[in-house]
Amino acid sequence: MTLRNYIYGIWLGLVLSFSVAADWYREEAPVMGTLITVELWHEDAERGKALAAAVLDEMHRIDRLMSTYKPDSELSRVNDQAAREPVIVSRELLGLVMRALSFSEVTGGAFDITYASAGKYYNYRESVRPTTAQLEQALPAIDYRHVKLDTVNSTIAFDHPGVRIDLGGIAKGYAVDRSIEILRKAGVLNALVSAGGDTRVIGERWGRAWKVGIRDPRNRDGVVTMIPLMDLAISTSGDYERFFEEDGVRYHHILNPSTGQSTSAVHSASIIGSNATTTDALSTSIFVMGVTNGLQLINSLTDTEAVIIDNQGRMHYSAGLDQAH
Numbered sequence: 001m002t003l004r005n006y007i008y009g010i011w012l013g014l015v016l017s018f019s020v021a022a023d024w025y026r027e028e029a030p031v032m033g034t035l036i037t038v039e040l041w042h043e044d045a046e047r048g049k050a051l052a053a054a055v056l057d058e059m060h061r062i063d064r065l066m067s068t069y070k071p072d073s074e075l076s077r078v079n080d081q082a083a084r085e086p087v088i089v090s091r092e093l094l095g096l097v098m099r100a101l102s103f104s105e106v107t108g109g110a111f112d113i114t115y116a117s118a119g120k121y122y123n124y125r126e127s128v129r130p131t132t133a134q135l136e137q138a139l140p141a142i143d144y145r146h147v148k149l150d151t152v153n154s155t156i157a158f159d160h161p162g163v164r165i166d167l168g169g170i171a172k173g174y175a176v177d178r179s180i181e182i183l184r185k186a187g188v189l190n191a192l193v194s195a196g197g198d199t200r201v202i203g204e205r206w207g208r209a210w211k212v213g214i215r216d217p218r219n220r221d222g223v224v225t226m227i228p229l230m231d232l233a234i235s236t237s238g239d240y241e242r243f244f245e246e247d248g249v250r251y252h253h254i255l256n257p258s259t260g261q262s263t264s265a266v267h268s269a270s271i272i273g274s275n276a277t278t279t280d281a282l283s284t285s286i287f288v289m290g291v292t293n294g295l296q297l298i299n300s301l302t303d304t305e306a307v308i309i310d311n312q313g314r315m316h317y318s319a320g321l322d323q324a325h
Contacts (some may be wrong), residue, residue: 055182
């Protein structure tokens, strides 16, 4: 065997080995009350699997920190104690609550993490909703301005009894962003991370933009449109995620902070933007605000688009997407 053939044989072996190893790696797991999906391309099989697992580990970590369903979470401790005294919290939780409050300001209170002051009375699995008396008692506690942050001492306090906060409208998007950062720092160029209605992608898939579907709100298996994405996030809030129906009325988990009750003007709101924390919060906000006010807000923001399906099933697009249709 000549040296040339020997070198060529080694080169061919390396190419074949590389081709076998390089692949897409996908993992799914139930976390944060939804299905988490991570899909990524990596040249090394073991490293690809390890990074997919690292994303799921990060999702579990944030769930342990911010879940209202876990009595030992940091957020549960805040809800238990903050109406009596300031509660020292991690900088991470403080920072996300601060971002949530900033969205409350931008949306005129349509996004309000204190909605949970009434939300705690709903049990969608058991078809339970608050009584009139419970709502009347809860409504004064729903006001994001009741949440007081001390950035120097890293504390959260409530200045009204009965206040309860829930980060369900922003925490999944935040977890998706954190996971994408883990992958980016590891050198991953093409990936998707999804937490239920919140998805963010980097790069492309097989040389083309990722395509994320917007679900038909009244057909579980139906898709009303596909959105091509590269290095973007999309979040959808819908009245089909957690709900029950009673006497023809759908009671779902997206509450209007001013009433403590489910909103009914919109079936779903999808927001496209640069990061999932923002799109998550805005999708909830626009759902509450409705078509006219919601689109007015989105059209005032840069690099942000929306697809809204109203309660008649009609689709409405923000200015940038409307031009494309």
